[in-house]
Amino acid sequence: DTAVSQTPKYLVTQMGNDKSIKCEQNLGHDTMYWYKQDSKKFLKIMFSYNNKELIINETVPNRFSPKSPDKAHLNLHINSLELGDSAVYFCASSTSTGIYTEAFFGQGTRLTVV
Amino acid sequence: QKEVEQNSGPLSVPEGAIASLNCTYSDRGSQSFFWYRQYSGKSPELIMSIYSNGDKEDGRFTAQLNKASQYVSLLIRDSQPSDSATYLCAVNRGSTLGRLYFGRGTQLTVWP
Numbered sequence: 001d002t003a004v005s006q007t008p009k010y011l012v013t014q015m016g017n018d019k020s021i022k023c024e025q026n027l028g029h030d031t032m033y034w035y036k037q038d039s040k041k042f043l044k045i046m047f048s049y050n051n052k053e054l055i056i057n058e059t060v061p062n063r064f065s066p067k068s069p070d071k072a073h074l075n076l077h078i079n080s081l082e083l084g085d086s087a088v089y090f091c092a093s094s095t096s097t098g099i100y101t102e103a104f105f106g107q108g109t110r111l112t113v114v
Numbered sequence: 115q116k117e118v119e120q121n122s123g124p125l126s127v128p129e130g131a132i133a134s135l136n137c138t139y140s141d142r143g144s145q146s147f148f149w150y151r152q153y154s155g156k157s158p159e160l161i162m163s164i165y166s167n168g169d170k171e172d173g174r175f176t177a178q179l180n181k182a183s184q185y186v187s188l189l190i191r192d193s194q195p196s197d198s199a200t201y202l203c204a205v206n207r208g209s210t211l212g213r214l215y216f217g218r219g220t221q222l223t224v225w226p
Contacts, residue, residue: 031212041200043158043216055211090157094212099145100165101212105157 004106023091032074033092120217133190137203150202193224
């Protein structure tokens with residue numbers, strides 16, 4: 001009965017490969033996010049989708065492409081992986097956008113590029 | 115200037131003490147404020163939200179907001195070793211998009 005679930009939990013891959021991370025939420029939320037947490041624990045938003053529509057697209061290399069097939073799923077595809085992409089990627093969801101939005105996070109995917 | 119600043123710590127307190135965690139933010143238009151707790155290797159977990167000036171209490175946790183000083187804090191009373199974690203302050207700058215800006219977190223250790 002996990003609320004926000006991501007797969008895989010760990011991902012080790014070589015430079016130049018393409019990989020995907022999947023996220024699903026069963027909270028009935030309208031909005032989903034991808035956050036990146038670097039080695040210094042800094043958590044920064046990458047993308048946000050509201051009802052399958054992209055609403056936030058921070059300054060992220062276009063090697064990163066999110067896809068939302070429905071409002072319960074938000075996947076992240078990364079092309080041509082680089083060493084600097086190593087981080088923990090968190091999916092999150094919330095009931096809606098707005099200033100009182102409370103975001104709930106998945107367990108994270110630790111990506112290591114070697 | 116960073117959007118959201120926190121003392122990185124580590125903050126170390128004995129069991130039973132009050133732990134005080136502080137956060138300042140740069141945008142006066144910020145509207146909502148959140149505290150997340152993150153255990154090592156785990157995901158951030160929302161523990162408090164506050165929207166109005168003053169105090170908000172929930173069990174052993176009290177969030178305090180002072181918009182004039184652009185300051186938000188979290189007090190943990192009767193600290194327990196299980197409270198040992200990194201505490202992240204997050205701010206919504208008034209965006210209707212739900213974008214949160216996070217501080218770098220304060221690492222708290224509660225020793226028995």
